[in-house]
Amino acid sequence: MHAEFWLELARGDLATWIQLTPYVYAAFEGIHLVGVAFFFGSIFLLDLRLLGLTPQLLAGPAGRLLLRIAGPAFGLLAVSGVLLFVPSADRYAASPIFLLKLGAMVVGGLNALAFHLVAWRHVGVWSLRPRSPWAVRAAAIGSVVVWVAVIALGRGMGYESRQPPPADVDPFAALD
Amino acid sequence: MHAVLEAIQGSPLAQLLTSDRWTITAHSKQILETLHFIAFALQIGAIMVVSLRLLGFGRGAAVAALCRPAFRTAWVGFAAVLVTGALQFAPIAAEVFYRPSFRAKIAVLTIALATLLWLHADVRRHAGAWDAGESISGSTKVLAVLSLALWPTVIVVARLMYAFVQMANR
Secondary structure: OHHHHHHHOOHHHHHHHHHHOOOHHHHHHHHHHHHHHHHHHHHHHHHHHHOOOOOOOOHHHHHHHHHHHHHHHHHHHHHHHHHHHHHHHHHHHHOHHHHHHHHHHHHHHHHHHHHHHHHHHHHHHOOOOOOOHHHHHHHHHHHHHHHHHHHHHHHHHHOOOOOOOOOOOOOOOOHH | OOHHHHHHHHHHHHHHHHHOOHHHHHHHHHHHHHHHHHHHHHHHHHHHHHHHHOOOOOOOHHHHHHHHHHHHHHHHHHHHHHHHHHHHHHHHHHHHOOOOHHHHHHHHHHHHHHHHHHHHHHHHHHHOOOOOOOOOOHHHHHHHEEEEEEHHHHHHHHHHHHHHHHOOOO
């Protein structure tokens, strides 16, 4: 997309507001990380079940509970993620790590979609077997690998060269 | 106390973590932060699942069968949080220890941990009865609400502390 568009976004009012102080931005990062915990924690417990490691758990009801948590958590991640993206829109739009993270998220989404369309509708059948079908186990392993990679790439984004906000706009500096 | 902190900061391990002798030590901060993130996501996410189940979400899922792997995930995750946290603390021990934001983080974390221990004991004692049809008591639900509020607070306070420390080091 056009570089000017991202630059304008990064210089807009929303970006200014989010960067009002470094702590507003950090608070949004904190909220994003709360989303990560809800999302990855619930997905991981589902993956444990799909791998057959927690067979006492009924896959159907447990899966519904865990997906009802992961779904809204993804919404929180998307909203907070966009807000974190905006102030550095021009830089992130050209960042290989950000594009890799987006790519990994697409893979994770397709993996979840394929699992949903192929295996989830027959959960009542295969969840009663002592061993999950290979495709279900593969989807679970893929899910853990992809979301761990997304978290690592997300942290990596913070390590790309960044212009820190100037120290003189720091009204809370005296607090610490 | 300060001597201890200085000793930690001066220890060979802390020195190694900040040296750029090898690629892995040169990037130790980023690597430890990433592992810390994965670990606390597993830990806190699992606790959030337990808390929401106790508050009535997903009644179809048996409490005992859900909470056993969830608490195991939480404690293994927390062990990894402690290790990766301690390794990040070591190289800056003598500076960060006196920061109010660090103390705020440790304070909220301690309260949240107390709630978690209490909640775990409560679930272990009553899960069987709840699955047999007994209703979940009000005090358990209060604990679930507390952990639902406290653990996300730990994350946000920790992130703000990180920002404070970074601002101070500039």
